[in-house]
Amino acid sequence: MTEPQASDGTADPAIDVRDLWMRYGTKDVLTGVSFTAQRGEVLALLGPNGAGKSTTIEILEGFRTRSAGEVSVLGQDPLHGDEAWRARLGVVLQSWRDHGRWRVRELLGYLARFYVPFSTPEVQRPWDVDELLRTVGLTEHANLKIKALSGGQRRRLDVAIGIVGRPELVFLDEPTAGFDPHARREFHDLVHRLADFDNTTILLTTHDLDEAEKLADRILILDKGSIVANGSAEALARQMAQGAEVRWTIAGERHVHAVTEGDPTGFVRGLLAREPDVVDLEVRHASLEDTYMALVHRAETGQAESGGDRPETPGQAGGTPAEGASSEIEEVRS
Numbered sequence: 001m002t003e004p005q006a007s008d009g010t011a012d013p014a015i016d017v018r019d020l021w022m023r024y025g026t027k028d029v030l031t032g033v034s035f036t037a038q039r040g041e042v043l044a045l046l047g048p049n050g051a052g053k054s055t056t057i058e059i060l061e062g063f064r065t066r067s068a069g070e071v072s073v074l075g076q077d078p079l080h081g082d083e084a085w086r087a088r089l090g091v092v093l094q095s096w097r098d099h100g101r102w103r104v105r106e107l108l109g110y111l112a113r114f115y116v117p118f119s120t121p122e123v124q125r126p127w128d129v130d131e132l133l134r135t136v137g138l139t140e141h142a143n144l145k146i147k148a149l150s151g152g153q154r155r156r157l158d159v160a161i162g163i164v165g166r167p168e169l170v171f172l173d174e175p176t177a178g179f180d181p182h183a184r185r186e187f188h189d190l191v192h193r194l195a196d197f198d199n200t201t202i203l204l205t206t207h208d209l210d211e212a213e214k215l216a217d218r219i220l221i222l223d224k225g226s227i228v229a230n231g232s233a234e235a236l237a238r239q240m241a242q243g244a245e246v247r248w249t250i251a252g253e254r255h256v257h258a259v260t261e262g263d264p265t266g267f268v269r270g271l272l273a274r275e276p277d278v279v280d281l282e283v284r285h286a287s288l289e290d291t292y293m294a295l296v297h298r299a300e301t302g303q304a305e306s307g308g309d310r311p312e313t314p315g316q317a318g319g320t321p322a323e324g325a326s327s328e329i330e331e332v333r334s
């Protein structure tokens with residue numbers, strides 16, 4: 001795919017949002033959101049319920065009029081996007097329940113035809129329907145009525161509908177809700193394929209942090225209308241100084257040590273040199289869930305970027321790296 005080049009020779013970002021504000025009545029739900037997505041990047045937009053994720057996505061899709069700020073999506077202001085611009089976008093909404101009487105292949109074939117006029121030498125539109133059915137794992141269900149599909153199959157169809165026009169940018173709102181683990185794995189492979197081979201830019205929302213960590217090049221955390229974190233899962237963990245936790249057993253006694261800075265390998269090497277009887281050695285890095293909980297907690301309690309108490313992150317049996325705020329701490333647990 002040929003990418004548009006900016007005057008400085010770099011590719012234009014697929015999404016460029018600057019100081020975006022949204023007010024519903026007297027309530028500000030977005031208060032100065034800024035971020036970009038480069039071509040081929042996979043971004044996960046995370047945040048608690050009501051944080052403003054759907055509002056942000058709907059503004060980018062051109063379905064909602066913003067109160068203030070600058071927004072460019074594939075080089076266009078979404079408020080003025082024409083049909084040709086819309087044909088370059090794919091949208092997978094949280095759910096839609098019409099077309100129940102249509103059959104799967106029939107509906108995809110019908111929708112595919114709308115994209116024919118928007119085919120270009122670089123991007124041939126639409127996607128071949130049988131190939132698309134194979135890609136999303138619906139070949140066996142191609143002749144079923146849509147109302148006869150299971151929830152997960154229906155979600156695969158939603159994804160197929162979103163990408164049938166071979167979009168350059170796809171918005172996926174909680175795409176794998178209702179997927180079984182196998183379908184989820186297949187969907188993740190599809191996202192990687194779209195991003196890596198077709199250079200498709202993907203912005204997804206999810207409440208599944210494991211999914212965000214697996215799929216996203218970059219994670220944006222939105223809380224109470226503003227972006228409180230923007231970076232890879234590793235960068236966010238570093239930003240929160242959430243290092244690793246080393247656990248081991250000596251003579252039946254369990255030990256835990258938090259390494260809050262740098263690579264835990266040095267600590268492990270020293271430990272093994274010092275204690276030849278170590279067994280059951282484990283190194284556990286902070287999960288995205290640890291980091292997410294810490295970042296949202298920090299944003300909501302107004303703690304400063306550096307310093308302040310590090311919050312406890314709930315739901316972590318046996319403690320988290322964040323709890324061992326000092327690398328001097330060494331606990332013994334039996």
Ligand SMILES: Nc1ncnc2c1ncn2[C@@H]1O[C@H](COP(=O)(O)OP(=O)(O)OP(=O)(O)O)[C@@H](O)[C@H]1O
Pocket residue numbers: 024025029047048049050051052053054055056
């Ligand atoms: N049309 C509307 N009119 C008034 N308030 C709205 C409207 N749509 C959303 N809101 C409010 O804006 C805030 C952000 O909602 P939004 O749906 O963008 O959040 P979200 O992050 O997508 O949440 P969730 O994770 O629950 O889907 C919420 O407080 C919501 O009540």
